[in-house]
Amino acid sequence: MNLSASTFFRFASVTPVVLAAGTITSYVEYVDVADAPPAAITEAGTSSDTSTSSDMPEYEMFPAASLRLARLRALDEDHDGEGAAAPSEASFNLAAEFIRFLPFYAPDPTVGVDSDGNAVVEFHDEGVFGQVIFHPSRVVEVFHDNGVSDPVAFQGKVDDPAVKSRFRNTFAFSLEA
Numbered sequence: 616m617n618l619s620a621s622t623f624f625r626f627a628s629v630t631p632v633v634l635a636a637g638t639i640t641s642y643v644e645y646v647d648v649a650d651a652p653p654a655a656i657t658e659a660g661t662s663s664d665t666s667t668s669s670d671m672p673e674y675e676m677f678p679a680a681s682l683r684l685a686r687l688r689a690l691d692e693d694h695d696g697e698g699a700a701a702p703s704e705a706s707f708n709l710a711a712e713f714i715r716f717l718p719f720y721a722p723d724p725t726v727g728v729d730s731d732g733n734a735v736v737e738f739h740d741e742g743v744f745g746q747v748i749f750h751p752s753r754v755v756e757v758f759h760d761n762g763v764s765d766p767v768a769f770q771g772k773v774d775d776p777a778v779k780s781r782f783r784n785t786f787a788f789s790l791e792a
Contacts, residue, residue, distance in 0.1 A: 700732035705751035716791035719762030
């Protein structure tokens with residue numbers, strides 16, 4: 616998708632209208648926005664890169680997580696006042712790609728950054744906790760606790776078939792990044 620400052624966004628608001636005969640219909644109001652600055656587009660989680668890829672989803676299933684990830688990416692070194700590293704671009708790129716490929720049935724992800732500058736994606740779902748830490752070297756640290764059986768922890772390269780298989784068996788969805 617190619618977005619620029621001249622891209623039009625169309626927002627619709629639907630208002631129920633009661634006609635004199637008691638029939639309910641809808642009035643749809645469209646608002647076109649043409650002056651969104653490129654920084655706002657990038658902040659909203661959409662890449663400012665104009666290249667396209669056929670294997671990328673055309674929508675965001677979890678836009679709140681993507682937006683927070685974009686905001687965290689902009690933190691400076693020592694953002695916590697205790698010497699934390701600045702967020703790693705490579706780590707955040709992996710986490711963003713992972714979030715884009717999450718299936719609709721995945722729990723809503725929450726995102727953060729650790730003191731080493733690595734992106735962290737967590738899942739909290741009715742007593743189940745999962746955490747994935749993305750390292751710039753394409754290594755992930757994975758933790759999962761369902762509160763019933765022993766917690767599971769492992770790490771490895773994102774592209775390693777054994778890591779992908781173990782992730783799928785643990786979380787019931789794929790590790791794509």
